[in-house]
Amino acid sequence: MKINNKRLVQVESFLSRITFLFFVLVTCPLLGQVKQKKMLQESDYHLWHTLQSENISENGNWISYKLVYPNGKDTLFVRNTKLDIQYVFPNSFNGSFNMEESFACITPIAGLQILNLKTGKSHTYAGITQYKYTKNKKYIITYSKAGDPSLEIKKSSGLTIMKIDNVREYKIAPQENAVMFTDGRCIGFITLTDKLEKTIIVEKSENPFFNLTWQSNGNAVAFLQKKDDLGENNLFFFSLKNNKLFEFDSEKFLNPKDDFTINPTVTTKLTISDDGQHVFFGIKKRDYNYSVIDSTQVQIWNASDKLLYSQREEIGQWDKVAKLGVWFPYENKFKQITSNQLPKVILAGNQKFAITFNPWQYETQYKQQGDIDLSLINLTSGDSSLILTKHSGNKNHTIISPEGNFITYFKGQNWWVYDISKKIHINCSANISQPLFDQNYNSAGEIPAYGILGWTKNDSSLLIYDQFDIWEVSPEGNSAKRLTHGREKNIQFRIAKQQYENFRTENYNGFYALEIDLDHALILQAKNNEKSGYYIWNKTDAEKPLVFNEMKNSYLMKSSKGERYVFQQQNYQNAPSIWFKKNKKSKAELIVQSNRQQKDYYWGKTEKIHYSNKNGTSLNGALFYPANYNPSNKYPLIVSIYELKSHELYQYVNPTLYSDTGFNVTNYTAQDYFVLCPDIIYEIGNPGISALDCVVSATQSVIDKGFIQKDKIGLIGHSFGGYETNFIITQTNLFAAAVSGAGVADLTSWYLTMGWNTGTPEIWRFENQQWRMGKSLFEDKQAYNRNSPLEFVQNIQTPLLSWTGKQDRQVHWYQSIEFYLALRRLQKEHILLVYPQEKHVVMNPKDQEDLSNHIKQWFDYYLQNKSLPSWVSYK
Structure with missing residues (x-):
């Protein structure tokens, strides 16, 4: 068949014109919909918010986060990590999950809100300003300041099953299974296990109680009672196991001529030893017993004084600073631990020993933290010995092991331990081949250590940082094992802050070290000059990346059950976002993107x-x-x-x-x-x-x-x-x-x-x-x-x-x-x-x-x- 080429060209030309016209007609409306970007103006700044990660539910099916705006109209969100389900709580805060069942938060006007995560229905309880789920998640402890302050125990559904009126102070046990309360004249506690039970310690009193304190294991409590308007207080200790109340005998133990009163402060707070045998608290002289600097008199600035006149005026003299004492309620004994000569203290040896020192001992000196001598006191026998001289005053350079067997300290660019029972000093880092002091330190003065991660269970070994890695060393100093491989990878590994609530436990004027269980996986923060992120470490596989890229990765949260992870990512071009991983090997999924208006x-x-x-x-x-x-x-x-x-x-x-x-x-x-x-x-x-x-x-x-x-x-x-x-x-x-x-x-x-x-x-x-x-x-x-x-x-x-x-x-x-x-x-x-x-x-x-x-x-x-x-x- 013969084809007419001229006719074919005409047809193709016609079809081309029709196709072009169709393309223009179809695409022009689409082109008109392309949003032209704008230059950012001051009038647009209010559109931006800050993303704050809050919590993750027990199995990781839900997260909560907050968007914080400059105008103060912040919003709390609850989002499902699997499904496109989200709940919004304007102006709310203090959100927490009850397993996968419910979510609670506080709204200043509405009070406590509880959302049923299965039905999507919520209920509000007016007037409640504070709340806490118990450990077993069966109950909610709530507190209301409206009218007469009241403490209520509710079922997790919100039903009130106990109410105590006129509560002036309450304290939840560390195990979150009990709460101590006082209405001023009465003091008691409620156990919140399978059986809910109220116990009254003192039923009626003329004077109010305050400063409620729990033992770390929840087996005992201590509290104060106002004695008079002159600053006198009574001290009590109550054993839950023995159901026995002890009262401190001030007249017997506090010398009247010294005129001390029971007066715990921030640095001499009321605490109970882990074994429940000792009660620590502050005693202080009455104000009229020490000289007060008269601001109208001539000031004498003597160049040979240890402390400047302004230091005495601003910080105060040791005579007016509260001292720490220890009471042995079962033995009916008392000892004063600190003094004007040794006014600072760190507890050791399961609180059976105390380290005392004077931060101004070597004045005049020109360091932020002056050198110190450390004395160890046996609180039972009263024996005291000098264990370190001219030691660094840097708090991070003296840390007590969790079980209290060792005093860990950094000296001479090495980590040492003092074995309290054997009374010997050991260079436990002697077999570490890398420097343990900051190689990039670029200031004058003492070069700090990279630090320690903590101790393993039962004070078995110490975990030490070098520039890149974590080392495990024995307290005897005869072994050192590198746990990570950061030096080869040019990656610095540190424990992720989110894995442990407290890196160190406060210990009066020092710290207890963190206890680490190496039988469980560790989440490590990782970074170098280009990348940041997280790795998972375990004994078998060492460290494996969870996320590590050229972004700022932060705010990691892990579900308490299973292996679900949530973290934030950002860089200058990309607003903070929340990413979800259903397990450590899965691909990360974007679930929250902040500041989406940036695209405009x-x-x-x-x-x-x-x-x-x-x-x-x-x-x-x-x-x-x-x-x-x-x-x-x-x-x-x-x-x-x-x-x-x-x-x-x-x-x-x-x-x-x-x-x-x-x-x-x-x-x-x-x-x-x-x-x-x-x-x-x-x-x-x-x-x-x-x-x-x-x-x-x-x-x-x-x-x-x-x-x-x-x-x-x-x-x-x-x-x-x-x-x-x-x-x-x-x-x-x-x-x-x-x-x-x-x-x-x-x-x-x-x-x-x-x-x-x-x-x-x-x-x-x-x-x-x-x-x-x-x-x-x-x-x-x-x-x-x-x-x-x-x-x-x-x-x-x-x-x-x-x-x-x-x-x-x-x-x-x-x-x-x-x-x-x-x-x-x-x-x-x-x-x-x-x-x-x-x-x-x-x-x-x-x-x-x-x-x-x-x-x-x-x-x-x-x-x-x-x-x-x-x-x-x-x-």
């Missing part, structure tokens, strides 16, 4: 930059690109400085005017700015010069990329970053404008300044901390001068905006005044903002907004050629 706006991106300081050390920085970046344009740059800041690359930043330092990265990237957050490392003796070196190198590396306006670069810093800003602009004209918040101006005057928030001189910060001088002013005055902004203030050509809080007791506002007066005398471009009611950071929302606007207008004028703000006009 142009948003900046990030890049990790690399540069070197003058010594050739490789450093990193986080570079934030402008939203809707156009590579054919050139942009202004703001450099935000402090110390190490490259980690901000992985932090999502909500736009807001309510920042406590007045600067927000997203506010600026949304308005055509690049922002650079460089890392700074320091040479001891040269904090300012080191900052100059690193910041200029980092800034130049960004300039070299070719998209920055070289004459439109700003610099900003707060606190130590404020000092760095002040110094850097005395050494270079690279920056067209600068902002310094609460910054130091003169190293000499600041070295010789009092830290009025502590009553101690700032000298320690220079010689042994952040200022990194390493020597006193009088040993190396040239170093102080060459790093002091005031020494070079005449060189400044950069317009400077400074701000300070008039109530700042950390960096006194006079430092800003010194710099202001110098710049004023030299007729430099400078404005100082003083906030009369603010401290080191700005907390009042009105002032936060004001500071944010001033800083933005300052940079806009100098870096984007916008109109001169009226407040900048020189009069």
